[in-house]
Amino acid sequence: xxxxxxxxxxxxxxxxxxxxxxxxxxxxxxxxxxxxxxxxxxxxxxxxxxxxxxxxxxxxxxxxxxxxxxxxxxxxxxxxxxxxxxxxxxxxxxxxxxxxxxxxxxxxxxxxxxxxxxxxxxxxxxxxxxxxxxxxxxxxxxxxxxxxxxxxxxxxxxxxxxxxxxxxxxxxxxxxxxxxxxxxxxxxxxxxxxxxxxxxxxxxxxxxxxxxxxxxxxxxxxxxxxxxxxxxxxxxxxxxxxxxxxxxxxxxxxxxxxxxxxxxxxxxxxxxxxxxxxxxxxxxxxxxxxxxxxxxxxxxxxxxxxxxxxxxxxxx
Amino acid sequence: xxxxxxxxxxxxxxxxxxxxxxxxxxxxxxxxxxxxxxxxxxxxxxxxxxxxxxxxxxxxxxxxxxxxxxxxxxxxxxxxxxxxxxxxxxxxxxxxxxxxxxxxxxxxxxxxxxxxxxxxxxxxxxxxxxxxxxxxxxxxxxxxxxxxxxxxxxxxxxxxxxxxxxxxxxxxxxxxxxxxxxxxxxxxxxxxxxxxxxxxxxxxxxxxxxxxxxxxxxxxxxxxxxxxxxxxxxxxxxxxxxxxxxxxxxxxxxxxxxxxxxxx
Numbered sequence: 001x002x003x004x005x006x007x008x009x010x011x012x013x014x015x016x017x018x019x020x021x022x023x024x025x026x027x028x029x030x031x032x033x034x035x036x037x038x039x040x041x042x043x044x045x046x047x048x049x050x051x052x053x054x055x056x057x058x059x060x061x062x063x064x065x066x067x068x069x070x071x072x073x074x075x076x077x078x079x080x081x082x083x084x085x086x087x088x089x090x091x092x093x094x095x096x097x098x099x100x101x102x103x104x105x106x107x108x109x110x111x112x113x114x115x116x117x118x119x120x121x122x123x124x125x126x127x128x129x130x131x132x133x134x135x136x137x138x139x140x141x142x143x144x145x146x147x148x149x150x151x152x153x154x155x156x157x158x159x160x161x162x163x164x165x166x167x168x169x170x171x172x173x174x175x176x177x178x179x180x181x182x183x184x185x186x187x188x189x190x191x192x193x194x195x196x197x198x199x200x201x202x203x204x205x206x207x208x209x210x211x212x213x214x215x216x217x218x219x220x221x222x223x224x225x226x227x228x229x230x231x232x233x234x235x236x237x238x239x240x241x242x243x244x245x246x247x248x249x250x251x252x253x254x255x256x257x258x259x260x261x262x263x264x265x266x267x268x269x270x271x272x273x274x275x276x277x278x279x280x281x282x283x284x285x286x287x288x289x290x291x292x293x294x295x296x297x298x299x300x301x302x303x304x305x306x307x308x309x310x311x312x313x314x315x316x
Numbered sequence: 317x318x319x320x321x322x323x324x325x326x327x328x329x330x331x332x333x334x335x336x337x338x339x340x341x342x343x344x345x346x347x348x349x350x351x352x353x354x355x356x357x358x359x360x361x362x363x364x365x366x367x368x369x370x371x372x373x374x375x376x377x378x379x380x381x382x383x384x385x386x387x388x389x390x391x392x393x394x395x396x397x398x399x400x401x402x403x404x405x406x407x408x409x410x411x412x413x414x415x416x417x418x419x420x421x422x423x424x425x426x427x428x429x430x431x432x433x434x435x436x437x438x439x440x441x442x443x444x445x446x447x448x449x450x451x452x453x454x455x456x457x458x459x460x461x462x463x464x465x466x467x468x469x470x471x472x473x474x475x476x477x478x479x480x481x482x483x484x485x486x487x488x489x490x491x492x493x494x495x496x497x498x499x500x501x502x503x504x505x506x507x508x509x510x511x512x513x514x515x516x517x518x519x520x521x522x523x524x525x526x527x528x529x530x531x532x533x534x535x536x537x538x539x540x541x542x543x544x545x546x547x548x549x550x551x552x553x554x555x556x557x558x559x560x561x562x563x564x565x566x567x568x569x570x571x572x573x574x575x576x577x578x579x580x
Contacts, residue, residue: 017577054433056572076435084433088426092327094334099327106323107434149430 006065007032007157007188008053013062015048022048024212025062030205032156033186035179037193037203039301044209046192047087050159053190054084067156080108083150087161087192089142093135097126097145100134101152108153120148124178140171147178158182161192176202200297214304222300228253230293231269231276233262236286245279252276263293320436324444325451332418332448341413346406346456353399354467375539381485385476393477396468400489400543401533403464406457407498408526411449415505416518418445424513432572442506442563442570449505450498457494461486485545488552496555500525503562510569510578 008030015023023045030036038046051057053066055075064071067081091100098117105113121127124144129137134145143163150158163179164172179202183189193199199206200219208214208222215222235242243255246264251272253265262280266272269292280287333339374382374394381397382390422428431441465481472478480486504525509518535541568574 051576056429056432056576058573076437079433079435082433084430086426086429086433088429090425090427090430092331092427093425094331095327099330103323103327104430104434106319107431107436109319109435146430 005032006030007034007068008036008064008066008190010053010064011062013049013052013064014060015045015052015057016060021211023052023209026209026213027062028207028213028216030188030190032188034204035183035189035191035202037191037199037206038209039193039196039199039206040209040214041305045211046209047161049209050084050161050190050192054082054159055079080153081156083153083155083158085143085146085150085158085160085163087165089146091134091142091145091149094133096131096133097121097137097148098130100145101149104149104152110153113152116152120151124148125174138171140167140174143167143171143175144178147175151182155187157188157190159190159192162194163191164193164195164198196297196301206297208301208304210305215300219297219300222297222304223295226300226303227295228265229267229269230295231264231266231273232291232293233264233276233280233285233287234289235260235262235280236288238262238285242280242283242285245283246276249275249279317437317440320440321444321447324436324441325448328414328418328445328448329452331421332414335417338413338417342410342452342456345409346460349402349406350460350463350467353396353402353464354471356395356399357468357471375542377539377542377544381542381544385474389474389477392472392474393480396472396477396481397485397543398533398537399464400486401529401536403457403461403490404493404497404529404532405526406460407450407453407494408501408529409523410453410456411446411498411501412505412522412525413519414449414452415445415502416509416522417515418448419506419509420513420515420518423509428575432575438567438570438572442567445506446499446502449502450495453498453501454495457490461490483545485543485548488545488548489543492552493548493555496552496559497529499559500555500562503559503566506566507562507569510575 006029008028011027013023013026014021026045026049038049040046048057052059052071053064055066055071055078058072066078069077069081071078092103095103098121101117101120102113105116110116117130118127121130124147126141126145126148129141134142137145147160147163150160160179164175167175176198179189179191183202189202191199191203203219205216205218206222207216217225238257238260243257243262246252246262247255249272251267253267255265256263264276266276273290277287277290333342374387374391378394378397379390382393385393422431465478468481469478501522504522505518508521509515512518512521532541532543536543541547
């Protein structure tokens with residue numbers, strides 16, 4: 001399968017539990033090698049979507065194809081090609097790291113289990129404690145071991161449900177770096193997360209869910225679609241007429257004045273900014289700093305869910 | 317398929333026997349159930365002890381089973397046979413304990429979801445978990461029975477009475493009814509474990525299924541029931557049918573969707 005070739009396709013995928021709809025009419029296409037984020041509040045249907053695609057739940061309606069196999073028809077083949085890190089690591093505490101991984105190696109019918117175990121335990125820094133019961137491991141170590149378990153059979157698709165939830169900053173960083181490494185290897189990763197910074201950093205595209213699909217695109221595209229591109233001009237002093245003058249320039253949309261700053265929606269800052277700066281200077285303004293206002297994915301998320309409170313980050 | 321089942325069985329034993337309660341139940345219950353009848357035989361093992369008794373002291377329907385045995389030996393044979401049902405408690409209690417801790421344990425530690433995401437089939441998981449409970453129970457019962465039979469050989473003076481321990485009644489009870497009871501214990505545990513979150517609760521509820529066996533034990537002692545070859549054969553047939561029905565329900569309960577969406 002080539003990159004950019006679809007590896008997951010869903011068509012109007014729906015799941016109901018006792019008349020309550022958890023996921024409705026979900027249609028999306030995920031490409032080979034893509035890191036795809038599933039975002040949404042609690043109960044939005046993220047975990048249900050993952051469980052559906054992992055062939056753990058039966059869809060109420062709609063269809064899906066995972067790694068080229070049809071959901072419901074080729075579930076065993078699908079399970080061989082996916083790796084799942086559920087919300088809770090779900091490790092056998094009484095068994096050692098090696099025994100945990102060996103057990104799952106047997107479940108996948110692998111041949112070279114010891115070599116695979118050594119590879120992942122060394123990669124994740126758990127080799128020294130391989131014979132200790134997992135119950136004695138820290139939360140971060142357990143999460144890393146659960147990731148190793150999800151990877152032991154070298155799956156084409158990896159589902160990670162809240163991989164950094166409850167981890168300390170150091171462990172979070174380690175896990176994120178490991179996920180980034182997997183992305184660089186070209187694995188397809190479906191990432192369920194509440195951590196929007198994590199999604200922004202790792203995901204090629206994100207889907208915002210709330211029972212149904214609210215938005216689907218690259219984080220940068222979602223920002224642009226919702227907020228456009230905004231340039232902020234820090235001035236020594238803002239006086240009347242500056243904003244009106246900028247608004248008349250080509251490629252400029254809405255212009256706002258906030259204290260000593262002018263915030264302008266600009267179509268293509270790389271092209272239009274020189275003219276804007278010239279206009280400000282010609283009108284007597286002292287430009288101290290110019291930067292693009294980068295909205296956080298959190299702003300996009302809150303806007304989509306109708307919970308806007310607003311928070312901005314400036315970036316050079 | 318066999319490799320997966322074997323891996324599940326070994327994993328279950330590694331996990332579940334680390335629990336002291338489970339370990340002691342599996343280790344000591346068969347020991348007690350074997351020691352108790354041996355102690356009885358030690359004190360009453362000589363038919364001479366029953367020289368004063370007559371056939372009237374034995375339930376009349378049992379006398380038929382005694383054949384040519386004299387009154388004293390018949391009473392001794394009656395005493396020896398009482399323990400047949402004691403040995404049937406082991407294959408119910410042991411797998412119930414193991415399965416309850418195994419399944420409820422997986423529920424509370426949320427280890428089932430990653431397992432069910434692998435290509436393992438529902439049947440493989442259930443057979444693996446079932447065997448993890450049935451094998452120790454059946455082995456414990458058989459070993460206990462062999463120790464009991466060996467002890468009886470040493471303690472009972474009349475070889476005809478001892479040979480009765482190897483008659484079709486005992487053979488059917490130990491080698492057929494015992495495993496069937498174990499399977500019943502496992503199926504019941506699976507069904508109950510899907511609804512509770514404490515292995516002790518699961519075990520206690522499953523313990524209700526012990527009552528018919530205890531009822532048989534009491535019925536036999538009081539002479540209300542005669543556990544003979546015919547009875548034990550019907551019991552085996554009934555249990556086999558019950559096992560098929562209960563195992564079917566256990567498989568239905570153990571479906572991925574049911575576990576993830578309905579097991580609370």
